[in-house]
Amino acid sequence: MSEKSSTNPGAAGRAPAADRPAALRNVVLVGHSGSGKTTLVEALAQASGAVNRAGRVEDGGTLSDYDEIEHRQQRSVQLSLVPVDWGGIKINLLDTPGYADFVGELRAGLRAADAALFVVSAADGVAGATRMVWDECAAVGMPRALVVTHLEAARADFDEMTRRCALTFGGDDLDAVLPLYLPLYGTPGSDGHAPVDGLIGLLSQRVFDYSSGTRTERAPTDDELPLIEAARNRLIEGIIAESEDETLMDRYLAGEDIDLKTLVGDLETAVARGSFHPVLAAAPAVDGAKQGLGTVELLELITGGFPTPAEREAPAVTGPDGSPRPSLGCDPEGPLAAEVVKTSSDPYVGRLSLVRVFSGTLRPDDTVHVSGHGLTDRGHEDHDVDERVGALSAPFGKQQRPLPLAVAGDLACVAKLTRAETGDTLSAKDDPLLMEPWAMPDPLLPIAIRAHSKADEDKLSQGLARLVAEDPTMRLEHNQDTRQVVLWCMGEAHTDVALERLRSRYGVQVDAVEHKVALRETFSGSAAGRGRHVKQSGGHGQFAICEIQVEPLPGGSGIEFVDKVVGGAVPRQFIPSVEKGVRAQAARGIAAGNPLVDIRVTLLDGKSHSVDSSDAAFQTAGALALREAAAQTRIDLLEPVSEVRVLIPDEYVGPVLSDLSGRRGRVVGTEQSGAGRTLVRAEVPEIEIGRYAVDLRSLSHGTGRFSRGYLRHEPMPGQLAARMREQEAVSA
Incomplete structure (x- = not known):
């Protein structure tokens, strides 16, 4: 930050450790897939x-791409923690997937x-979805900086990329997004592209040369001086504008030379409070x-x-019962409050929870209270139990380095936290707490699955x-209407990873089948039916x-x-039997096996036998009567209709409206929802939006979001x- 000429104040071969909050930095890397986060x-x-x-850790193995699925798919699919040490400061680097399907991992980070x-590629530019994450960070005041990668690409242009970042992220203040360094280009190659050999510090007016493989100053x-003036x-003007010293701008405009220490101090303050966003360049x-180019500058x-x-406010807490609790401070001596941000399974150590x-302070072998909000609609239960903490460790590639405390x-x-799940709170068993949950997107892409074999069926539920x-x-979801097991995911890539994890981690092979929506049936008009169930086979017969x-x-x-029987044609004790038979037949369906709904059945008349009539006989007669009535009129098939709310940038409103129309949708309204964004409300048959999560992403280049909710049949x-x-009929 201060543009020092330090080469490596870190400690090679030693796991970073910190025993006080002041010696910690937690940084999440955000950017679209392929922007270079993992490489950085x-x-x-x-x-x-x-x-x-x-690129190997000192005890062997690579730092990244150690997960089998990530290695095979050649992309990050999960949140990864890499702790490093720089000048006695432990930096927890949180690498997030860039693909939209894994937004849950991003939110956890x-x-x-x-x-x-925010990592942006000089070759590819800024993805629309990245702007949405930037706005999320801005809403909570999270400090942000930008790193431009892929400067080696033939069409890379650092100045143009910085300008585009300012336009995209600066909002009304373009001077809130400015570079701290300018790239220093070497001799152009045969293709005419000049490599970046170093950086020129704009504040210090010093050159940091990486051409020899080691940073020199x-x-x-x-x-070179005129290039940076x-x-x-x-x-300097951008930094002074953010300074708390109101006299600084006047002094600067009067020609006073502001000393470097003052500028760096104000810059650090502006970055920390989230009002200024420096742009840097980096390369491996x-x-x-x-x-690598810019790595020392970035670490500083x-x-x-x-x-x-x-310096950051902790999430709000309550008691597990919702009772108010005082705000938390980041104090190692305070009450224990930790949160599970990721849950995974390791083939050697079992279940691991990233916390x-x-x-407070978390120590191995502590007994903690696990509190969870529960997401019953997603298959998660509420938690309110005590568990014993196992070993603490810091991940680094495939290795888990022991930690004495956190x-x-x-x-x-x-x-070994067997009950805790992602989003759960760990606290002292005698003072349980519950943290306010973070926003988690709804999965909107359904995939129906079934066990591949009998052996897989036995393991499916646990997997x-x-x-x-x-x-x-x-x-x-275990859909009772369609009798399907359905996984709701964020997209196709999320689905692929889920099925692969079932196979590779839990030994469960499943087959994807066509997802069915819950259809219904009803009568198109009035009809009469007569149910006759008469059998005699020796002894008591059946008569109804x-x-x-x-x-x-x-x-x-x-x-x-409705009962309108007169004169006791159907004995009173058997009228509930007729109703039971009618309702059972309606649940089974008439025409295509879908439940029959929205009808009034009136019992008008009947006959009974003093000996052979029974509850079972009248149930059967009621079912037969309903089937006969159905044969006298047309049976309509009812489909579920969802209320769909689509939030998109204004430039995609036309294509989205056209697409919804092609899905038999009825647009019921549009309205502005913030600067440059429109909310479209429509009613769309569910059968038409099974893949809408994928199609909308393609239609809006990853910038659209939607929600859905059952409306009616x-x-x-x-x-x-x-x-x-x-x-x-064919499938039957």
Whole structure:
């Protein structure tokens, strides 16, 4: 941050440790898939001495791509913690997936961090979804800086990328997003592209040369100084504008030379409070070099400009029963309050919980209270139990390095918490607390699954329970209407990872089948039916006759049963039997096996036998009467309709409205929802939005969001209903 010429104040070969919040920094890396987040984490680890030049930790193994699924898919699919040490400061680097399907992992990283590094590729630009995350950070005042990567690309342009970042993230204040360094270009190659060999510090007016493989410092040449004059003046003005010293701007405009220490101090203050967002450049080490371009500058920014955990407000807490509790401070001696931000399974040590400690100190073998809000609609239960903490460790690649304790502000992996799930609170057993949950998106892409074999069927329930315990963005549904097991995921990539984890981690092979929506049936008009159940086979026989009238009712009415029998034609004790038979047949369906709803069934007449009539006989007669009535009129197929709310940038309103129309949707309104965004409300048949989570992402380039909620069932168009019945007949 202060543009020092330090080369490596970290400690190679030693796990970073911190025993006080002031010596901690928690930083989450955010950016679209392919922007270079994981590569940047590795470069920072190498610059700090945590890994060698081959990208390996000192006890063997690589730092990243150690997960089988990530290695096979060539992308990050989960939140990863990499702790490094720089100048006695422990930096917890939280690498998040860039693909939209894994937004739950991103949200967990934001919860655990106190500052964010937004990684943007000079070759690809800023993704629309990245702007949405920026706005989330801005809403909570999280400090943010930007790192430009892929400067080696032929079409990379640092100045243009910085300008676009200012336009995208600066809002009304473009001077809130400015570079701290400018790239120093070397001799162009045969392709005409000049490599970036170093950085010029705008405040210090010093050159940091990486061309030799080790960072060296020198004074700029006479040719280099004019390159930075305009950018330096703008940076100084931007910093002074954020200064708490109101006289500083007047002094600067009067020609006074503001000393470097004052400028750096004001810069660090502005960054920490989230009002100024510096832009840096970074690249991994090449050709056996020890330090990658900009890695030292970035580490100094993190340690000098980002806040300590004590400077960030902890989440609100209550008692597990909702009773009010005082706000928490980041005090190692305070009451214990920690949160599980990620749950995973390790093949060797079993279940691991990544925990952020907000208050107090967590130690191995402590007994803690586990409190959880529960997400019953997603397959998660409420938690209110005591558990014993296992070993504490810091992850680093495949290794788990033992930790003696985790103080307030730190992150650690906890072994053997068998009940705790992501989002649960760990607190003292004699003073249980419950933290306010963070916002978690709803999974909106359904996939129906079934066990591949009998052996898989035996393990399916346990495997699914463990899967949803790890991932709160996943919802498990046992649909009673369609008799399907449904996993609700965030997208196709999320689905692929979930099924692969079932197979590789839990040994459960499943097959994906067509997802069905819960259809209903109803009468299109009035009809009469007669149920006759008469059998005689020696001994007591079966005798029951009933006559009914069926009328359609408005949607949502259910089944209404009316008794209009006179003269005891059907004995009073058997009238409930007729109703029971009618309702049972309605639940089984008439035409295509879908439940029959929204009808009034009136019992008009019947006959009985003093010996052979029985409860069972009249139940059967009631069912037969309903089936006969159904044969006298048309049975309509009812489909569920959802209320859909789509939030999109204004430029995508036209395509979204056209797409909804093609899905038989009825748009009921549009309204502005913040600057440049529109909320579209529509009613759409559920059968048409099974893949809308995927299609909307493609349509809006990842910037659209939607929610859905059941509204009602309504008649399906005749042609479509006929096709559905044909398909159901074939599958039957």
